Every structure is written in structure tokens, then in C-alpha cells.
Amino acid sequence: MTQIVGGKMQKVNLCEACSKEKGVNDPTGFALADLLLGMGAAQDIERSPSGVSCSVCGFTQADFKKTGRLGCSACYDVFGESLEAMLKNMHKGSEHVGKAPASLIKTRELDAQIRDLQSSLERAVADEEYEKAADLRDQIRRIESGQRV
Amino acid sequence: MKLSKISARTGEWISGDGPHRQIVVTSRVRLARNLKSKPFPGWAKKAERVEVLKAVKSAVLQLPAMGDAFCENLEALSPLEKQMLVERHLISREHAAKGVGSAIVVNASQSLSFMINEEDHLRMQAICCGLQLGKVFAMINQADSELEPMLDFAFHSKLGYLTACPTNVGTGMRASAMLHLPGLVMSDQMNKIINSVNKIGLAVRGLHGEGTEAMGNLFQVSNQITLGEGEEEIIERLKKVIETVIEHEHNARLLLLQRKPVALLDQIGRGYGILSHAHSISSKEALNQLSVIKLGIDLGLFPETHRFLVDELFIETQPAHLQKGVQAQKMSAEERDALRATLIRAKLKGVPEPDTSKIATKPSGSQENDE
Secondary structure, X not given: OEEEEOOEEEEOOOOHHHHHHOXXXXXXXXXXXXXXXXXHHHHHHHOOOOOOEOXXXXXXXXXXXXXXXXXXXXXXXXXXXXXXXXXXXXXXXXOOOOOOOHHHHHHHHHHHHHHHHHHHHHHHHHOOOHHHHHHHHHHHHHXXXXXXX | XXXXXXXXXXXXXXXXXXXXOOOEEEEEEEEEEOEOOOOOOOOOOHHHHHHHHHHHHHHHHOOHHHOOOEEXXXXXXXXXHHHHHHHOOOOOHHHHOOOOOOEEEEOOOOOEEEEEOOOOOEEEEEEEEOOOHHHHHHHHHHHHHHHOOOOOEOEEOOOEEOOOOHXXXXXXXXXXXXXXXXHHHHOOOHHHHHHHHHHOXXXXXXXXXXXXXXXXXXXXXXXXXXXXXXXXXXXXXXHHHHHHHHHHHXXXXXXXXXXXXXXXXXXXXXXXXXXXXXXXXXXXXXXXXXHHHHHHHHOOOOOHHHHHHHHHHXXXXXXXXXXXXXXXXXXXXXXXXXXXHHHHHHHHOOOOOOOOHHHHHOOOOOOOOOO
């Protein structure tokens, strides 16, 4: 069986018994891609320090190896480093570029605004433009208090 | 709304209309979403699953589009009812295997379905007929945006939407189209197409998705990559590939008409003969022969007015749909095969024999009038 992901060819030879075991013939089991990617994934995650488990849900590397699925959303941070190489392999890069929750987009925009204001503030202080600096400081405070609401 | 109402009514995606309707049976987009810090369904304990189910279900039912929705917990559905929903592509086979802690919500027109606690906490899908990937994405994207303020979705600033399986992380989106490709199959070009589609990171699968066999010359083409590419970009790329496949299918049909008209007419004639006279037929054979009749309609051998009847038979001859009128317990395969043959014979009574003069007299190239 050959599967091509992101221009890379992955080839796996399975005998009849193995393919049954891996669920290739079982429609409710793993998909071919999941199977192939899952195998690589299990190897990658094994390289992470042993004994690590997710503090939120108790999931371990051994569980991932067995199921090819993660335990909860926090697992992505726990197993982050070892997941990264695997994600790069199966996808187009390792950073999301699509939709984000509206609330998050707003937070991001405001964070960027605050960063801009902060650097202007530092410049104003350095230039001894204290009136301008006070104004900038008030602007930052307004945004920050708005965010907390 | 009751399940009987769903099963009695044909889904919008069968009865509706859309671009490239002859070849593209359906367009679908599904989004996978999970709640922050809650164990994914495969790892969660029963009580945790039930808790997530409660929260997600109540949010989904508040959506404006879900006014007269069908909503049921999986343990309350019989195996036959679950199978019926699978045959309509409203739930996955994986979801049908679930019990306590999982549920399904479907809108009245059967264009939106929400699987709660499948592999992810929520898998929502929009489906419609013809090649309308942009439209189905807009439908499900709107539902997602409306759910956002009500549910705390797990979203990672770098990895995007987090899913149980790393193959879905990022957009959590799977966009797919179901294509009817008898021309490419008959001219032995399907493997070539599958290989080249695979090479560009798209998957080709059988009738019911992952791991299923291709029957009735029906194939699903879908994206594999969910991280590093935006939703619109994925859909645009998929659409372009599908349009190319459609072109190849049209060309394959024209070539068959030019070079092998006798073999083509023979297949259609035999398909008509078998379906109108069989007294026992398996669902696989029925699908394969119905596919040939569908091709016959596309080529003008049967009146266009019978298209809906044939499209409907694709669904009505599936095992669970066949039995839905018969309230008794599960039928044996033999009983189903006999019932299927009877249903098809009755439905095809009004369909005249294939009008072969169309092929003999018409110069090739003018038989098809897609769109």
C-alpha cells in the first residue's frame, strides 16, 4: 500500500493477517491514512521522555501508541514537541492558517495594538515627551480593562 | 421531529438540484470541534461523555437552523434505524457503533447533521447535491460561528482546532464530493485517476467513506491535509481537482460512444434487463446496475423524467431503507434480496426500454447536456 502525503511517499507492506489486525479490512477501524500516519506518530512520540502523562486527563504515550488518538486538548501541549515532526509529515507545515474563533481574533488584534502602543510609549519616555507618554499609558489601560470585561 | 419523518422524506441532497448534478451526487463539508480540557470521547469515562453531550446538544438545538430538528441519543436507536442514517450519510459508521453518551441531531431538510461524541465531541456536517462545496462550507461555517459563543472550543494559537486524531488538527475540516464515474471505470482509467489524485494530497474512497468498497461506480474525493492550509484554499483546490475529474469522465464517455458503442449499449441493455426481471438481487449488484441505468439517462437512452426515480433507488435499495416499511424484525439477506428485486421491478415498470437509436443517429459529443 502506498500513500502520498505532502509530496512524500510512505509505503507499507501488510500481510493478510496484519491488515486484518490493523483494521484495513474493517470499515469501522482505522483509515489507511490514519493507520500509516498513526504508525509513524507512535514512533515519534516514543522518542519523547518516557513516563510523561497529561496532567488534565492522565493520557500517556503508551495510550497514544495503542490508539493513534490523543486524550484531550491539553495533550497537544504535553506531547507538543514529539507531535510537531509528525504533524509536519502528515500536513502542509505545522501552523494553522485557517479560521479562528472570533473572540480570539479580537484578543489577538488587541494584543498587537497594546504591543504597538507600548513601544511608542517607550520611545516617548526616551524622548522625554511625558505628556504624550501619559496619553499612551491611558490608552493601554483602557484596552486592557476592556479586555478583562 | 421523529425519525419516521426523516425516513419518510427524501433528503434535500437527493431531490434537489445543483451544478454538475449528473456526475457530482453530493458535496459535503464536516468540521470537527472539541471542548477545551474535556477528555475526547474515546478516552472519556461515561459520565464525562454524558456531561459533554448535554452541553453540546443544548447548544446545537439553539441554532436557528435547527428549529424542527430530529434529535436522539444513540442508545435509543435500533441497529436498523442507525443503519438507515448511515445510508443517508447523516451519521458515520463509527458513530452508528456508539451507545450511551452519543447523540445525533439532524435538521428538517437533512442538509445539516451534528454527531455528538463521535471521535470528537462534535462533528458537524452540511450536505447538498451537485458540486457546491463553497455553499456547504458556508452553511456549516455559519453553524460553527453561531456555536462559538455557547461552547468553549479547544483552539491552539499555533495548531488551530484540536482534535482527537492528529490527522484532523488545524481546520478540523474534511470537504468531499461523491462522484459517479462509470465512464472512467468502464475504460479502465480509475486507477490512474486515483493515483494522480492521491499524489496531490487528496483521498479517493468508496461509498461510505474510509475503508469502504467502491460500489455503483461511486467515489468520494476529499482533502487529507487540515493543517497549514486555510479552509477556502482547501476547498478551492479540491474543487479544481473535481472539475478536472468531471472533464475526464465526460471524455471517457465520449470515447466509449465513439469506439465501443456496442459494448456500452450492451451494458446498459443488460442492466435494464436484469433490474426489470430479477427476482433476487444483492444491494451491490443493484447499485452497479442502477449506475448503468443512470449513465443511460445521462446519455439520453432513457427519458430524463425518470432521473429522480433512479437516483432515489440508489438509496431505497440499501438494506436498512428496504426494511423500513416492514416493521417486523430484521430480515434475512435472502428475504431482502427478494424484496429489493420486487421494489426495483415495480419502480422500473414505467421506464421504457433503452432508446438505442439515440446513439446510432446522434453524432458523438451532443449526447450530454450537463447543467
